[in-house]
Amino acid sequence: MARMDLENKFRGAMLGSALGDAIGELAFGLGDRAALTAAVDRCPSLVYTDDTAMAIGVAEVLVAHGGLDPETLGRRFHDNYRREPWRGYGPGPPALFALVEREGLSYAATAQRLYGGEGSFGNGAAMRVTPVGLFVSTDPEFEDLARASAEATHAHPVGVDGAVVQAAAVASAVELDPVAPFDAAGFCRRLADIARTSEMRTRLASVERLLAEGARPARAAAEFGFGIAVQDSLPFALYAFLTHTDSFENCLFIAALHAGDRDTVGAMACAVSGAYLGIDAIPAEWLAKLENRDLLDALARRLAAAGERRAARLNG
Numbered sequence: 001m002a003r004m005d006l007e008n009k010f011r012g013a014m015l016g017s018a019l020g021d022a023i024g025e026l027a028f029g030l031g032d033r034a035a036l037t038a039a040v041d042r043c044p045s046l047v048y049t050d051d052t053a054m055a056i057g058v059a060e061v062l063v064a065h066g067g068l069d070p071e072t073l074g075r076r077f078h079d080n081y082r083r084e085p086w087r088g089y090g091p092g093p094p095a096l097f098a099l100v101e102r103e104g105l106s107y108a109a110t111a112q113r114l115y116g117g118e119g120s121f122g123n124g125a126a127m128r129v130t131p132v133g134l135f136v137s138t139d140p141e142f143e144d145l146a147r148a149s150a151e152a153t154h155a156h157p158v159g160v161d162g163a164v165v166q167a168a169a170v171a172s173a174v175e176l177d178p179v180a181p182f183d184a185a186g187f188c189r190r191l192a193d194i195a196r197t198s199e200m201r202t203r204l205a206s207v208e209r210l211l212a213e214g215a216r217p218a219r220a221a222a223e224f225g226f227g228i229a230v231q232d233s234l235p236f237a238l239y240a241f242l243t244h245t246d247s248f249e250n251c252l253f254i255a256a257l258h259a260g261d262r263d264t265v266g267a268m269a270c271a272v273s274g275a276y277l278g279i280d281a282i283p284a285e286w287l288a289k290l291e292n293r294d295l296l297d298a299l300a301r302r303l304a305a306a307g308e309r310r311a312a313r314l315n316g
């Protein structure tokens with residue numbers, strides 16, 4: 001893919017995900033599209049939450065080091081959390097950081113001690129994985145890098161699997177031509193092939209079935225549930241994208257107005273939509289209000305350049 005096309009898609013994914021996060025956060029308590037549009041119009045600035053703060057951490061490490069490992073990434077998350085603890089983090093990451101400070105173990109080893117020793121299956125590893133999906137595209141190391149990015153904070157196999165599946169969704173969306181016909185069932189099946197846990201595979205099969213049945217968003221949301229677990233929230237985010245592949249706005253409204261975990265479902269769905277449709281599909285008035293837009297934009301461009309250098313190295 002030419003650099004311009006690639007940049008267009010990378011910017012669409014990074015800025016799109018941040019908008020899904022910020023607008024999803026505004027959507028809590030709102031019932032319909034008119035109310036959410038009015039809330040966005042009233043807002044002077046669209047402020048993102050932990051989802052985007054952590055995605056920025058992942059992107060910063062990837063562009064600085066040309067790769068990542070759980071320890072380097074854990075340190076970056078920890079530093080960014082110290083600067084902005086108010087971003088709305090789930091309980092897991094702050095507990096992890098406190099434990100690392102107290103006991104001095106590695107981030108990955110400490111992550112294994114959370115939640116009674118089973119590790120987190122929250123959607124935190126999936127919500128922030130967009131830069132990995134962009135950076136590695138669909139090359140053979142893709143799964144290792146997605147896995148390593150999760151393991152800094154999430155040790156539960158389902159929590160890690162969610163990150164691998166979401167990274168694959170972003171990577172596939174980059175590869176696909178938005179003008180060609182879209183095979184939603186095929187997209188789902190490829191993700192199910194990549195998933196390692198029966199929980200994620202079963203849920204991806206449900207997404208495919210709901211699409212075939214033409215299920216309305218309320219039914220899909222009720223089937224997946226409204227929780228923060230990645231096996232509940234990621235399938236609904238994929239449903240929102242796959243039922244509205246032609247419109248970033250419609251994807252965002254479905255994700256933000258029907259999900260339980262609105263900011264994170266927005267972030268995940270809109271990362272994939274933005275990666276598929278590119279930045280030009282995102283409403284300019286939303287982009288104009290996005291907090292730290294220039295930083296996100298610069299990271300997306302640097303990821304595109306780094307991803308290209310990496311592809312050249314792998315191919316040559």
Ligand code: AR6
Binds near residue numbers: 051127228263
């Ligand atoms: N057993 C029971 N509940 C669990 C388990 C487990 N093994 N793992 C996770 N949970 P956490 P995150 C539940 O704290 O994944 C922000 O609002 C538990 O209820 O690891 O980074 C973001 O915007 C726990 O509180 O954090 C996202 O919405 C929850 O999953 C979200 O938080 C989250 O897991 C990201 O959370």
Ligand code: MG
Binds near residue numbers: 049087088263264
């Ligand atoms: Mg959040």
